[in-house]
Amino acid sequence: MQPRTVLGAATVHRFDAIVVGAGGAGLRCALELSEHDYSVAVISKLYPVRSHTGAAQGGVGAALGNEEEDKPEWHFFDTVKGSDYLGDQDAIELMCEEAIAAVYELEHFGLPFSRTPDGKIAQRPFGGHTRNFGEAPVKRAAYAADRTGHMILHTLFDQCVKKEVRFFNEFYVLDLLKDGDACLGVVAYELATGEIHIFQAKATFIGTGGYGRVYSITSNAHASTGDCMAVCLRRGIPLEDMEFVQFHPTGLRRLGILVSEAARGEGGILRNREDLDNIGSGKDGFMAAVAPTVKDLAPRDMVARAIYDEIKAGRGIDGSGDTGSDYVYLDLVHLGEMVINTKLPDISHFSRTYLAVDPIVEPIPVQPTTHYAMGGIPTDTQGRVMRNARNEPVEGLYAAGEVACVSVHGANRLGTNSLVDIVVFGRRAGADMARYLKDAQFGHIGSEPDAFVRSEIDRLKHGGGKERVADIRKAMQSVMMVNSGVFRTEENLTTARDTIAELRQRYRQVGVGDQSDYFNTELVEAVELGFMLDIAGTIAESALNRTESRGAHSREDYPERDDKNWLKHTFISVDEDGQVSFDYKPVTITKFKPKPRVY
Amino acid sequence: MQVTVEIWRYDPVTEESHFDSFVREADPTERVLDVMLAIKDEDDGSVAFRKSCAHGVCGSDAMEINGLNRLACQVLIQDLETDLIRIRPLRGMKVLRDLIVDMDPFFEGLKQVQPYFIPAEEAPATEYRQSIDERAAFDDTTKCIMCGACTTSCPSFWSNDAYLGPAAFVKAHRFIFDSRDAGDSVRSCFRPRRLAVAPASSWSLV
Numbered sequence: 098m099q100p101r102t103v104l105g106a107a108t109v110h111r112f113d114a115i116v117v118g119a120g121g122a123g124l125r126c127a128l129e130l131s132e133h134d135y136s137v138a139v140i141s142k143l144y145p146v147r148s149h150t151g152a153a154q155g156g157v158g159a160a161l162g163n164e165e166e167d168k169p170e171w172h173f174f175d176t177v178k179g180s181d182y183l184g185d186q187d188a189i190e191l192m193c194e195e196a197i198a199a200v201y202e203l204e205h206f207g208l209p210f211s212r213t214p215d216g217k218i219a220q221r222p223f224g225g226h227t228r229n230f231g232e233a234p235v236k237r238a239a240y241a242a243d244r245t246g247h248m249i250l251h252t253l254f255d256q257c258v259k260k261e262v263r264f265f266n267e268f269y270v271l272d273l274l275k276d277g278d279a280c281l282g283v284v285a286y287e288l289a290t291g292e293i294h295i296f297q298a299k300a301t302f303i304g305t306g307g308y309g310r311v312y313s314i315t316s317n318a319h320a321s322t323g324d325c326m327a328v329c330l331r332r333g334i335p336l337e338d339m340e341f342v343q344f345h346p347t348g349l350r351r352l353g354i355l356v357s358e359a360a361r362g363e364g365g366i367l368r369n370r371e372d373l374d375n376i377g378s379g380k381d382g383f384m385a386a387v388a389p390t391v392k393d394l395a396p397r398d399m400v401a402r403a404i405y406d407e408i409k410a411g412r413g414i415d416g417s418g419d420t421g422s423d424y425v426y427l428d429l430v431h432l433g434e435m436v437i438n439t440k441l442p443d444i445s446h447f448s449r450t451y452l453a454v455d456p457i458v459e460p461i462p463v464q465p466t467t468h469y470a471m472g473g474i475p476t477d478t479q480g481r482v483m484r485n486a487r488n489e490p491v492e493g494l495y496a497a498g499e500v501a502c503v504s505v506h507g508a509n510r511l512g513t514n515s516l517v518d519i520v521v522f523g524r525r526a527g528a529d530m531a532r533y534l535k536d537a538q539f540g541h542i543g544s545e546p547d548a549f550v551r552s553e554i555d556r557l558k559h560g561g562g563k564e565r566v567a568d569i570r571k572a573m574q575s576v577m578m579v580n581s582g583v584f585r586t587e588e589n590l591t592t593a594r595d596t597i598a599e600l601r602q603r604y605r606q607v608g609v610g611d612q613s614d615y616f617n618t619e620l621v622e623a624v625e626l627g628f629m630l631d632i633a634g635t636i637a638e639s640a641l642n643r644t645e646s647r648g649a650h651s652r653e654d655y656p657e658r659d660d661k662n663w664l665k666h667t668f669i670s671v672d673e674d675g676q677v678s679f680d681y682k683p684v685t686i687t688k689f690k691p692k693p694r695v696y
Numbered sequence: 697m698q699v700t701v702e703i704w705r706y707d708p709v710t711e712e713s714h715f716d717s718f719v720r721e722a723d724p725t726e727r728v729l730d731v732m733l734a735i736k737d738e739d740d741g742s743v744a745f746r747k748s749c750a751h752g753v754c755g756s757d758a759m760e761i762n763g764l765n766r767l768a769c770q771v772l773i774q775d776l777e778t779d780l781i782r783i784r785p786l787r788g789m790k791v792l793r794d795l796i797v798d799m800d801p802f803f804e805g806l807k808q809v810q811p812y813f814i815p816a817e818e819a820p821a822t823e824y825r826q827s828i829d830e831r832a833a834f835d836d837t838t839k840c841i842m843c844g845a846c847t848t849s850c851p852s853f854w855s856n857d858a859y860l861g862p863a864a865f866v867k868a869h870r871f872i873f874d875s876r877d878a879g880d881s882v883r884s885c886f887r888p889r890r891l892a893v894a895p896a897s898s899w900s901l902v
């Protein structure tokens with residue numbers, strides 16, 4: 098093999114449409130586009146089946162009513178209430194209605210759902226999903242054991258293989274090509290060779306997932322680094338509602354590996370140190386006092402806070418009061434071997450492998466783990482990216498899935514609603530792109546569209562910087578976990594913001610030792626860190642700015658929800674000098690007027 | 697405890713390969729992947745390997761660890777029962793750099809089994825019905841994460857270019873034994889030539 102240099106000319110590709118990201122959102126979008134006669138390419142930094150959609154466990158929410166009566170209106174209401182009234186109700190209504198067809202469609206693509214005794218798709222209860230506007234939990238999560246995301250990812254990928262969709266695997270998108278308010282494609286770095294590629298397109302879709310790795314304890318994959326949110330921010334597109342970060346109540350202690358809410362859906366109970374005698378009894382735990390109707394199936398934000406409250410009050414298992422290290426128990430013992438092995442096989446396996454704890458005989462040590470990005474790139478219900486709070490689109494640019502903010506999850510996402518989101522809005526974006534492509538033209542790209550990317554790579558590889566990626570990344574992850582986590586105050590958010598600003602300065606001095614062009618994973622990690630620092634900054638700034646508590650954003654210094662001043666979406670922008678500015682968009686309210694959120 | 701980690705290095709430019717050795721402190725309950733990441737962070741950033749989910753669900757980090765193909769994120773140090781850890785790339789695939797092998801032929805090969813659902817009937821208004829037992833018949837083979845560990849540990853795969861290897865059978869089984877699928881006839885051209893298919897009940901995989 099001949100060494101190649103990154104200074105040579107870039108390879109230029111032209112497609113009618115490109116899809117960045119091959120998780121559930123990207124693949125569903127690509128499938129929709131494959132119904133038409135356009136040239137399409139999917140670009141992904143991972144092999145498609147490695148995408149983090151494959152880690153989703155518990156289920157995909159749809160009011161199929163297979164196990165008991167259910168209605169899309171109830172799903173709609175639960176999602177609005179779960180969002181703490183920040184979700185846009187037009188988008189939520191549409192999602193809950195289309196969820197039903199979307200789930201049947203997945204089944205028609207061959208998805209092996211678990212089954213009811215009469216052969217229908219099986220469903221189970223999940224946090225915040227209720228019957229008749231909050232009366233009691235309802236079985237709404239359609240599932241395939243605790244591997245629902247794996248089945249969705251593989252089923253969609255299989256269909257893409259069937260349709261002969263073109264993939265560029267292990268291509269890392271680093272920049273967006275823009276001309277004024279139009280998107281003309283992307284710039285990508287080929288991991289195998291270090292070559293730069295220009296992908297010119299009339300329509301570009303972004304489905305690059307979340308940013309959990311900004312935090313030290315997370316259920317997210319190493320690849321979940323918020324890349325394309327940061328790319329958009331750098332290219333002048335604001336990000337919406339970045340203060341809303343979901344902490345899932347039950348991550349495996351220290352590791353953050355997720356124990357799905359399905360475990361509580363099947364009857365699991367959280368226990369503190371005063372409750373050890375009740376292990377295996379099936380008796381109520383501490384959640385019964387926090388949420389009397391739904392108990393352990395309260396929405397995630399409430400359960401995560403309740404766990405921290407227990408720990409702070411010295412009722413964590415080790416009693417230290419330290420939310421960083423203390424934990425509580427998730428008790429499945431009373432469910433018995435049969436339920437645990439057939440309905441929750443993977444999470445039992447994780448618990449045995451990583452903690453040497455067998456949930457059949459003993460409770461699982463758990464603590465909250467950073468899980469999901471409610472905020473992201475602002476879009477409308479067609480998946481079109483908005484360039485400001487006044488609903489003006491970026492021509493030819495689309496996004497859906499965790500990277501985007503429609504907003505259907507508002508201030509707190511309900512479990513099972515992300516898998517719905519990716520298939521419903523992935524499809525809608527693909528359909529709108531196909532419409533858009535009818536009259537769209539290729540834009541004119543300037544003479545050196547890759548100049549920025551080349552100079553960044555050059556600086557990291559040859560700039561002689563002495564700072565190490567790992568040091569800055571660790572500092573970022575820990576400051577975010579401690580200061581921009583489940584509970585927030587002006588003081589700790591200021592610490593987070595200022596520390597991130599310092600780390601960004603240090604990042605300018607980062608040097609990459611590996612000089613190779615071939616699979617330079619050290620370089621990739623350095624670039625990812627740059628993206629994550631940008632994201633961390635927007636989270637801390639937006640959280641400091643919002644002086645109320647709503648959903649997952651819990652300010653100890655502003656403990657109440659403040660509908661008078663804050664029933665609105667945050668749009669954060671950062672200019673070239675790093676100056677932050679905010680704008681706001683009203684929440685779309687159709688059927689459900691904001692009410693206090695009690696369960 | 698102290699561990700010695702020997703990692704296979706391959707440079708595609710010089711085409712030279714060797715083991716690099718790293719001595720580190722590690723907790724017995726750490727994953728092999730954790731130790732590799734610590735080496736990358738603190739000792740030598742240029743060690744190249746794939747990783748993503750870190751808990752055995754994405755299939756990125758299959759490699760040969762002390763002679764067996766495994767996922768680095770699924771093996772704890774204590775599971776190895778030794779303080780010498782020797783890591784090599786999967787065999788039978790072209791090594792691109794260090795522990796990274798070319799997976800394209802693996803994914804291309806799978807296409808020969810028509811690895812997608814071919815419905816037996818027109819889609820109904822709701823779901824295709826399938827009993828709990830029918831669903832259970834192919835449960836094991838739905839779990840494959842396409843890591844390639846099985847295929848690349850098979851000597852026949854190393855020596856015979858035409859042989860697709862076990863992962864392809866797993867994928868084929870997942871559809872052949874799905875009561876909703878009618879792809880048997882198209883997949884059968886693959887079936888008898890490659891493998892005498894055992895009844896589902898005796899076929900326990902993954």
Ligand SMILES: Cc1cc2nc3c(=O)[nH]c(=O)nc-3n(C[C@H](O)[C@H](O)[C@H](O)COP(=O)(O)OP(=O)(O)OC[C@H]3O[C@@H](n4cnc5c(N)ncnc54)[C@H](O)[C@@H]3O)c2cc1C
Binds near residue numbers: 121144155469517
């Ligand atoms: C452990 C776990 C369990 C979950 N369980 C559930 C559940 O039960 N129900 C539910 O509804 N939700 C669940 N979720 C949430 C849900 O799985 C995710 O939000 C959703 O799958 C995200 O899908 P996506 O398509 O947006 O992104 P992803 O699946 O993360 O895909 C991102 C894609 O983008 C690519 N990419 C990223 N950056 C770049 C770049 N710079 N250049 C090129 N490509 C790039 C990646 O390679 C990947 O292909 C869970 C999440 C986790 C972490």
Ligand code: SF4
Binds near residue numbers: 841842844847
């Ligand atoms: S069947 Fe083979 S490719 Fe599939 S998960 Fe098992 S070892 Fe990996």
Ligand code: FES
Binds near residue numbers: 750
């Ligand atoms: S990193 Fe995903 S399987 Fe190991």
